Amino acid sequence: MDEIKSPSFKPLYQQVKELMVLRLTDRSWAPGSILPSEALLAAEFGVSQGTVRKALDELTSENLLRRSQGRGTFVTEHTANRSLFHFLNMVDQNNEKQIPESHLVSIASGLATESEAIDLGLIESMNVIRIQRNRSLEGIPVITEEIVVSSNRTPGLENYPLPLPNTLYQLYEKDFGFSVTSAREWLTAVSANQQQAQHLNVEVGAPLLCVKRIAYTYNAQPVELRISLCHTANHSYLSELT
Amino acid sequence: MDEIKSPSFKPLYQQVKELMVLRLTDRSWAPGSILPSEALLAAEFGVSQGTVRKALDELTSENLLRRSQGRGTFVTEHTANRSLFHFLNMVDQNNEKQIPESHLVSIASGLATESEAIDLGLIESMNVIRIQRNRSLEGIPVITEEIVVSSNRTPGLENYPLPLPNTLYQLYEKDFGFSVTSAREWLTAVSANQQQAQHLNVEVGAPLLCVKRIAYTYNAQPVELRISLCHTANHSYLSELT
DNA sequence: GAGTGGTCTAGACCACGAA
């Protein structure tokens, strides 16, 4: 009999990595908590320490884990800093990120539109929660945005005690048990309509940067849709190409 | 005597990596060429194969090298594909990148403005070459842009036989001996002026996406400034956050 | 000093590509 010629070879460290992602997904490794040491993990998974290390290193480079020499390996969590800085690309004219303030305009639940259902991977016209808010940088209104999440993922969010926290991703993680781990953004230029112009204190028809974001949790599941309109007179969106 | 307590400890693989970047910079490893095998490099640098591998892996993740199992390790070069796809983030409504056509408007040399000199790391008012061109996707004019490079880096470019190639980064690499390895882009929304409106076949005052790019070669040296105005009715700028 | 992650080594074996 011929031996099997690796019809679907998958390296050990990738299998280990997948098991680790499972633990992150089901929260047996919760955000902010510390993992067992490399040696313990190696013993537990029955592989060498080098193999565990390769899996951990990949998860670290994907920002799912954070390692610190002498202290240990931790599950990345949405601290205020991470939410505000890692997932907000607006910089001022010195290329520095500022801390935004948020002002809630409205929050309500309703049926998902067809395009929202597609973007969020929902079936038909399920219920969603919509949040409108404005954000200021250094006291000046710069962003007006609408946020859409499935009611299934955030039950009761529309009745959450106000004010909502500035950093929604922290809220999702702490109160609703899912973590945003990556996102894609589509940028276009649009003209301000009357409502946007009012929120941003510009004239109707002024050019605005429109940022449509879909945020994903582990394994690229979409969890949030966000459309932000940004006034770019004194700020710009910074993108690094490598 | 106390021993030195590692006042500036630098791992071996990083030292090896720096030596490798030197070879890339001085082109003793030229774009597109193949590197010696891991075993040979290990012998040459006097370190283990694992250490060489770690240096090579980092350079690969920075897109300076490309590795291929069974074939070897190669210096990344600016093929048409890399220039057009890796450094052009405009996608159509199906999230697909299209091949752009370029139409030269003008090319001339002149003195750098103060802001150009700052962006390109030049001293005072050195000479630069400015290229204006329009780019179409699927036959529709979508981008009008100005490109600025130091005359020192591209001597005689203003008299280059026309038409200029579609992919300038290939030209820089092949004819002027420097490679673009990374870039930063700042995005804002602006209103079309008369000239832009004409090039893009839109009305004066229409919103346009303004992309200011600084492109860098090895070791983060700035080499090119580019300001692109994009008509985003049917295309958008895609940015991935991880 | 004990425990953690980070570096470095040497060697075995596997998957892949090309001749």
Next chain:
DNA sequence: TCGTGGTCTAGACCACTCT
């Protein structure tokens, strides 16, 4: 069949953090 990069192991030692 050979040479390449890719995986996996076992073990030694180093740098860092905390107690």
